[in-house]
Amino acid sequence: MARSLIGGLVDADMAAGSISVSDPGTGVCEALHSDFGIHHAGSNGELLAGCDLVVMAVKPQQMKTVVSELAGQFQNKLLVSIAAGVLSNDLLAWTKQPDTAIVRCMPNTPALLKCGATGLFANHYVTEQQRQQAESVLAAVGDAAWVDSESQLDAITALSGSGPAYFFLLIESMIDAAQQMNLPKDLATRFAIQTALGAANMAQSSNLEPAQLRENVTSPAGTTEAALNSFSAANLSKIVQHAMQAAEHRAVELGIELGDKANG
Structure with a gap:
């Protein structure tokens, strides 16, 4: 999914140099740098320090570990999660910051062809500008729409996710x-x-x-x-x-x- 998002953003004329990626497997980052010209951050901490929006494209079971390692570093950042089933309140708790701006997304596999359908939910700390940023990222791989309550993402999962x-x-x-x-x-x-x-x-x-x-x-x-x-x-x-x-x-x-x- 990360590759699809990056490809969609580059195709939408976002400057490749403004996109950074971090992954424990260096081969993944090197391939993305080679294909799209994006920046390869040396660590998750380095990536987070240099950005205002971070997309957590990790497996749900790995999310707590990844977010907890960055706890306390989300001030003035927008955390966007595309991990199925991980609730925004859990993400908030793991950041160790009570006012972290979080957008939780439910994309689907046709996003790989830029034909996706993604539901988005924002917690109370997300600003209007951040909402626009998050929507522009997910809209790069298909249709994206906001839901009013996080529970509606469960219905989105049943409709477009599955x-x-x-x-x-x-x-x-x-x-x-x-x-x-x-x-x-x-x-x-x-x-x-x-x-x-x-x-x-x-x-x-x-x-x-x-x-x-x-x-x-x-x-x-x-x-x-x-x-x-x-x-x-x-x-x-x-x-x-x-x-x-x-x-x-x-x-x-x-x-x-x-x-x-x-x-x-």
């Missing part, structure tokens, strides 16, 4: 069904993906609601209606609702678990 997997599953199922209808796998794969891409582009570019676009494709007593009736009989809408509720519930659990383990 959402790509739902579409991959549908594509996979369509490929399998087409193969059972004697289409070769390569053609089934190609057309299933193209159909998903085309439908997404139509939904994004049209002023019509998805429901209306669906109705426009559906002729009375036609093939699409037959398929949709089968989906309805299987209660597809309720299945999707239950699946997303399960994802949201697990997101809540992860926030509790990660905080308990780190603070225990």
Whole structure:
């Protein structure tokens, strides 16, 4: 994700020299410096001292260690976390500064192609200027939008964070069904993906609601209606609702678990 963010920012004409990176694996930093011309900081402390916004692109289980090592050094800094499940109050506690400005983000994997969807939440100490800074960073890899409460990031997780997997599953199922209808796998794969891409582009570019676009494709007593009736009989809408509720519930659990383990 760090590589995607850096690439997006450079493509958006941010000066490469204004971006610094630090990583225990020197090979990672050297590759990023070679590819984008960014600065390679010698340590996390050196990086933090020279910036006003720091993106913590580390695994959730590593977050407490990384932030705690920098405790007391976040004065006038904006901490942006893209670690799933790590709550802003836990981050605040680990900084050892009661007024640290923190933005917590929930991106998704299409950000790797600059087609991401990222939800952002800011704690009370984030200024308007800092909000704009954080949004510009995440907008470099796709769409970015603010939520009013941190709990809404759990819903964002269920919608867009986990959402790509739902579409991959549908594509996979369509490929399998087409193969059972004697289409070769390569053609089934190609057309299933193209159909998903085309439908997404139509939904994004049209002023019509998805429901209306669906109705426009559906002729009375036609093939699409037959398929949709089968989906309805299987209660597809309720299945999707239950699946997303399960994802949201697990997101809540992860926030509790990660905080308990780190603070225990």
